[in-house]
Amino acid sequence: MSKNDRIFFEGSAAYDRGRKLKQAVFFNLFRAAAAINGMALLTIIYFMVANGWRAISWEFLTQPPMESMTKGGILPCIVGTVCLSFGAIVAALPIGIASAIYINEYARPGKVVRLIRLGINNLAGVPSVVFGLFGLGFFVVILDMGVSIAAGALTLGAMSLPVIIGSTEEALKSVPDTYREASLGLGATKWQTIWRVVLPSALPGILTGAILGISRAAGETAPIMFTGAVFFTPKLPTSIFNEVMALPYHIYVLATAGTEIEKTRHLQYGTAIVLIALVLGMNMLAIFWRARLRKRLK
């Protein structure tokens, strides 16, 4: 070993200890950050369940609220939230997917596309209460839908559009260009290529993104409080122009505007458990669905 080699190796021992320590410190920091995330979810769920499990019963899930909402169940809220979410999917999915296809597959990159992207990004940053006011002004008043499932669902849909467009674009980008080239090379038109090759491959990603976007919107209160949800209605909706109760708004009402807030405390937590279960359930469904579609493509 020459003198230079020795210097190099002796010098590196301390250096080596240093960089290994550094690595350990940073990895543990990251680990802690990830753990905080998991803990937050667990804490929320624990808190909800500990305070609200007494409220959960068959009656709670199948009956309307009774006696100034201090008794009875939350069936109209569950039905209302399901209707609003479903309506939002129906309204937003086609528009969102179509926009993403246009931006990603058809439009030549340039000013127009940049402008559209800017619009979408800004839409994503608009506070939900502003969407609520927009829904009130546009759907409820100008289009004269009244406070209804239709108006609420369209407002939620508008709010989820940026998420749906974003996730669809990601899904489209993940389809290898070689598929497009192969298809075009066989004399397929651009649309045939998109419809028969690109979309089927991108479908798992599109659907998960869409459902995640909608399930996020399903838990929102602000967009529906002026447009679709009401304080109290024991009837279940029979048309899309009926007003409904909804889980997030019901929690808000019980916790802030009820006549006997203390008495309904366990009902508030119970409703929150149902809402979280519904949202998590939708997410699970999305993940399960994606896994199945992916398997079929393999």
Next chain:
Amino acid sequence: MNVPAQQEEQMEPEYKMSSENLDFYYGDFKALHSVSMDFKPCEVTALIGPSGCGKSTYLRCLNRMNDLIPISRVEGKVTLDGLDIYAPSLDVVMLRRKVGMVFQKPNPFPKTIFENVAYGLWVNGIKDKAFVQERVEESLKQAAIWDEVKDRLQDTALGLSGGQQQRLCIARALAVKPEVVLMDEPASALDPIATQKIEELIHQLKETYTIIIVTHNMQQAARVSDVTAFFYVGKLIEVGDTDTIFTRPKKKQTEDYITGRFG
């Protein structure tokens, strides 16, 4: 003067495809400099040259695959049977049906083996089931893969080996009965045995098709082609009979490349 039959015979273009002073730009970068070249029917032409020399770019000009690159630009002329393929009136979809392509990496669709081969027929509006069935079988046989897949046509194509996938892609290209087949390093991702199969296949295919193949492998070019063209930094340096190019190249750069002195 009055010999129309003879005249018609003379009118028949001698070349299946030609390019005349073809320039190609990626944005400001000029990737091809005035490439002029002719391809005779039922011949195999090999395009060789070091990486980045423009041979793949040139190949992709021949079925306008470069149209997909937004910032690209073409100048000059490319003809198929004497017709300008960059003319505004030309239907690029029809062009690509006539000028098929096999890519460097096997790229079967995530569909069944049958669907992969039938795809080109379906998109071209052929719905007759018996006909499609027949054409799929014929194409798979032509691509020398029928015996390996005939019992599992309904399995996914992604379960095949790399070499099988590439032959499937060739079958897929042949199913629409192209007149010219472009191959972009079709064997570069394959092992020697699969490569040999592809080369044998090219030998058989040239009876029916005009084949233009890009390859990095000079032995391969020597084995499969009738004509060889050497590209260097976006220019066509030399083109001629494969035998001549590999034994008595006229240009020093060609000689240096084929003898392995650079590239």
